[in-house]
Amino acid sequence: QVQLQESGPGLVKPSETLSLTCTVSGYSISSGYYWGWLRQPPGEGLDWIATCSHTGTTYYNPSLRSRATISVDTSKNQFSLKLRSVTAADTAVYYCARGFGDFGTYFDYWGQGTLVPVSS
Amino acid sequence: QSALTQPRSVSGSPGQSVTISCTGTSSDVGNYKYVSWYQQHPGKAPQLMTFDVSKRPSGVPDRFSASKSGNTASLTISGLQAEDEADYYCCSYAGSYTWVFGGGTKLTVL
Numbered sequence: 001q002v003q004l005q006e007s008g009p010g011l012v013k014p015s016e017t018l019s020l021t022c023t024v025s026g027y028s029i030s031s032g033y034y035w036g037w038l039r040q041p042p043g044e045g046l047d048w049i050a051t052c053s054h055t056g057t058t059y060y061n062p063s064l065r066s067r068a069t070i071s072v073d074t075s076k077n078q079f080s081l082k083l084r085s086v087t088a089a090d091t092a093v094y095y096c097a098r099g100f101g102d103f104g105t106y107f108d109y110w111g112q113g114t115l116v117p118v119s120s
Numbered sequence: 121q122s123a124l125t126q127p128r129s130v131s132g133s134p135g136q137s138v139t140i141s142c143t144g145t146s147s148d149v150g151n152y153k154y155v156s157w158y159q160q161h162p163g164k165a166p167q168l169m170t171f172d173v174s175k176r177p178s179g180v181p182d183r184f185s186a187s188k189s190g191n192t193a194s195l196t197i198s199g200l201q202a203e204d205e206a207d208y209y210c211c212s213y214a215g216s217y218t219w220v221f222g223g224g225t226k227l228t229v230l
Contacts, residue, residue, distance in 0.1 A: 045123070045224040046158070046166065046209050051217075059217040095165055101172070105154045105213055108177060110165035 002026040004096050004111035012090075012118050018083040022096030022111060023076075029054050030074040034104020037070060037081045039092040040113070047092075051104045052079060059103065091118045124149065124210055124222035131228040137198040140225045142210030143191060148220055150191035154213035157186055157195045160224075161206045169208075170195065197227070205229040 008020035022035070029035065036051040050070040051059045058070055064083070072079045083090060093115050097107035125143040132138040142149065142157075149155055155173045158166035168177055170186040173193065183204075186195045193212070197204055210222040 046160075046211075046221045048211075048219045048221065062218060097165075102154065103213070103217055105219065106156050106168055106171040107158075107166075108168050110167075113165055 002098060002109045004098065004109055006094060006096050006111045006114040008094070008114055008116060010117075012086055012116060013120050014087055014118055015085055018081075018086050018090065018116055018118070020081045020094055020096070020114065020116070021078050022080070023078050024098075025077070027098070028074075029072060029077050029079065034099030035070075035072060035079040036097050036099045036104060036107060038095045038097060038107070039090075040095070041089075041092045042115075049083075049094075050081065051099055053104065086118045088118050090116075092116065122220070124212060124220055126208075126210060126222040126225045128223075129226045129228065131230055132197075132200045133230045134200050134202065136200050137196060138200060138227065139194050139196045140208050140210075140227070142193040142195070142212075142222045144193070144212055144220070145191055148191075148212040148214040149188065149193050151215070152213045154219075155186070155188055155193045156211045157184075157193075158209045158211065159204075159206045160209065166209065200229055202229050 037049040052070045067084045069082045093113040095113045096111045098109040156171040157169045160166040214220045
């Protein structure tokens with residue numbers, strides 16, 4: 001049973017860096033698939049943030065490319081997201097997910113999500 | 121890269137069928153087979169319902185069907201059940217290794 005679990009700070013201050021980690025169990029990241037981050041502002045829709053392959057190929061939402069970094073740590077079976085210079089607009093529930101299909105287009109396993117408020 | 125357009129809400133009675141539309145452009149929905157739909161219940165993570173326009177992952181009931189015509193994708197839920205009440209999101213590949221979601225549709229089962 002593939003399971004994903006997000007972990008990170010409960011609160012981030014404006015202008016700081018948001019750092020999230022997704023721990024994967026039940027599947028070895030180094031074996032394949034893609035790994036992604038998505039977010040959902042309170043009461044709003046889903047936004048795709050970034051995706052990386054198990055080999056380190058990365059794809060980013062153009063609107064976040066300049067501030068986001070996604071990376072994989074196969075030794076820990078984890079992947080991470082860093083989002084720099086955050087503002088209140090980055091307040092959202094952040095989800096990690098496993099991607100499959102061409103370029104990891106589809107997400108079949110998701111974490112439960114973690115709410116990250118951005119506030120001073 | 122603009123969000124795909126979905127109706128804010130749709131509704132139907134148990135046993136009926138409802139269709140949710142998702143309108144994009146020739147740069148996303150109209151140009152690729154990479155269209156998917158997700159179901160999200162309140163407070164829960166999204167669940168993939170269809171992919172590659174019309175394929176269903178294992179475990180998704182065949183009451184859920186999807187299609188695409190031109191720049192518009194559609195999700196049809198037949199034989200509505202109370203448990204189908206949720207938010208539904210479409211998603212499409214938009215070229216250059218980017219993806220775009222729709223704004224979401226709230227389905228109410230009357």
